[in-house]
Amino acid sequence: MTTRRLYLARHGAADAFGELTDIGRRQAALLGERLASVPIDAVWHSPLSRAAASARELARHLPDAPVAEAAELVDHVPYVPAPAETPPSWAGFFDGYDDAEAESGRRRAEALVTRFAQAPGPAADGARPDTHEVLVTHAYQIAWLVRHALDAPPSRWLGLNSGNTALTVIEYRTGLPPAIVMFNDMSHLPADLRWTGFPAGGVRL
Numbered sequence: 585m586t587t588r589r590l591y592l593a594r595h596g597a598a599d600a601f602g603e604l605t606d607i608g609r610r611q612a613a614l615l616g617e618r619l620a621s622v623p624i625d626a627v628w629h630s631p632l633s634r635a636a637a638s639a640r641e642l643a644r645h646l647p648d649a650p651v652a653e654a655a656e657l658v659d660h661v662p663y664v665p666a667p668a669e670t671p672p673s674w675a676g677f678f679d680g681y682d683d684a685e686a687e688s689g690r691r692r693a694e695a696l697v698t699r700f701a702q703a704p705g706p707a708a709d710g711a712r713p714d715t716h717e718v719l720v721t722h723a724y725q726i727a728w729l730v731r732h733a734l735d736a737p738p739s740r741w742l743g744l745n746s747g748n749t750a751l752t753v754i755e756y757r758t759g760l761p762p763a764i765v766m767f768n769d770m771s772h773l774p775a776d777l778r779w780t781g782f783p784a785g786g787v788r789l
């Protein structure tokens with residue numbers, strides 16, 4: 585059965601202006617080294633510069649993989665929860681989100697799923713090899729794709745965070761639910777480069 589395998593990574597650590605830092609560059613290079621053993625078909629990245637720069641850095645280790653921007657990977661809030669489904673600690677975050685913004689985020693999230701979170705289709709089974717795509721994107725987009733893979737309620741993207749350049753792998757096969765092979769894996773990073781992108785005071789393992 586042909587598998588479409590997505591390797592999702594949040595961009596490397598960024599500064600207050602959203603630009604990739606030296607730490608972020610090192611993280612991206614280490615992710616590239618890790619992925620060098622995989623026959624990657626393509627590296628897709630968000631249009632935002634921290635993601636584009638991370639993709640270029642990691643792709644130095646994947647010389648055969650084309651690198652291209654995908655608008656669907658841009659950072660956005662994929663779903664604005666109703667007040668009853670909003671955890672109190674998030675309530676302030678959604679203050680001021682109007683209906684138009686919420687609708688625009690919903691449409692972007694749908695486009696993300698339509699483009700990437702799909703099995704190869706029955707015609708591909710046996711006829712085409714497995715595909716391997718790297719998606720360099722943002723925390724909320726990884727959360728949304730994991731939520732989608734689990735068929736969890738839309739509000740459950742909340743609370744799924746990813747470290748910078750941590751790896752999440754999801755497999756898509758025709759006739760099967762998506763399989764989350766790993767989530768937020770940082771084993772390619774030394775201890776001092778892990779957990780960036782998480783709030784201070786949280787888990788550090």
Ligand SMILES: O=C(O)[C@@H](CO)OP(=O)(O)O
Pocket residue numbers: 594595659660721722723724725
């Ligand atoms: O701001 C954030 O927390 C996330 C949201 O997706 O963005 P980024 O991954 O670009 O840091």
